Amino acid sequence: MRRRPPLMVVLGAGAVLVSVAAGACGSSAPGAVHTATTVHVALPAGADPSRSARMVCSPEAQRALASTLGLPTVAPVTPTWSDHLYSCRYVYRDGVIAVSVKELDDKAQTTSYFHDLGTRLGDTGVLSGLGQGAFTTTDGSAVVRKDYKVLLVDVSGLPPQFGVPPTSAADVAVTVSDLIMGCWTGA
Numbered sequence: 001m002r003r004r005p006p007l008m009v010v011l012g013a014g015a016v017l018v019s020v021a022a023g024a025c026g027s028s029a030p031g032a033v034h035t036a037t038t039v040h041v042a043l044p045a046g047a048d049p050s051r052s053a054r055m056v057c058s059p060e061a062q063r064a065l066a067s068t069l070g071l072p073t074v075a076p077v078t079p080t081w082s083d084h085l086y087s088c089r090y091v092y093r094d095g096v097i098a099v100s101v102k103e104l105d106d107k108a109q110t111t112s113y114f115h116d117l118g119t120r121l122g123d124t125g126v127l128s129g130l131g132q133g134a135f136t137t138t139d140g141s142a143v144v145r146k147d148y149k150v151l152l153v154d155v156s157g158l159p160p161q162f163g164v165p166p167t168s169a170a171d172v173a174v175t176v177s178d179l180i181m182g183c184w185t186g187a
Contacts, residue, residue: 048081049079049081049086049101049103050103050149052101052149052183052184053086053101053103053149054079054086055180055183055184056086056088056099056100056101056151056180057077057078057079057086057087057088057099061179061180061183062077062090064179065090065097065176065179068163068175068176068179069092069162069163069164069172070163070164070165071092071093071162071163071164072092073090073091073092074091074092074093075089075091077089077090077091084102084103084104085100085101085102085103086100086101086103087099087100087101088100092162094158094159094162095157095158095159095162095169096157096158097153097154097155097157097158097172097173097176098152098153098154098156098157099151099152099153099154099176099180100151100152100154101149101150101151101152102149102150102152103148103149104148104149104150105148106148107148109148110145110147110148110149110150111145113150114133114143114145114150117137117143117150117152118135118137118143121137121138121139121141121143122137122138122139123135123136123137123143124136124137124138127142127144127174127177130142130144130174130177130178130181131144131145131146131151131181131184132145132146132147133145134177136170136173136174139154139155139156139169140155140156140168140169140170140173141153141154141155141156141173142155142170142173142174142176142177144177144180144181146181146184149184151177151180151181153173153176153177153180154173155169155170155172155173158172
């Protein structure tokens, strides 16, 4: 079983993680504390992308990734929505991260899609502590499932070391996945 790397290796300091995570989730103010008063219910795919799917390409996520990776994008992050797949590409001077969320109708479809990605992309080991199941792929990408959604952070377009400070592409995939999943609580 592969354990996900500690985020502080990539980020450098726990304080940065807190502020980056809060910004990516659309927090109204630094250090703001929000309490949940409703119960989260998994919903099937709809005609439009869910709020949680839209988070992966949002301006807040873009700022959080720039801060976390230490690099700005060099092209606009433009989301697409087709066949219940919400996706965007983060284009950097030296590489690309493709992020997508597949929305499905029920647990059986989600499980099937999750395992199909494992077969197609090469499931190389479990990532513990992310979503309701997660694994790495042969190219270092990360796949995470939660409710009726499957997140893919595809780092196949990155060089082996990426970011400031340089970090392995596989660790970048896990860090981006962790950042996104931290925002999906209750979404």
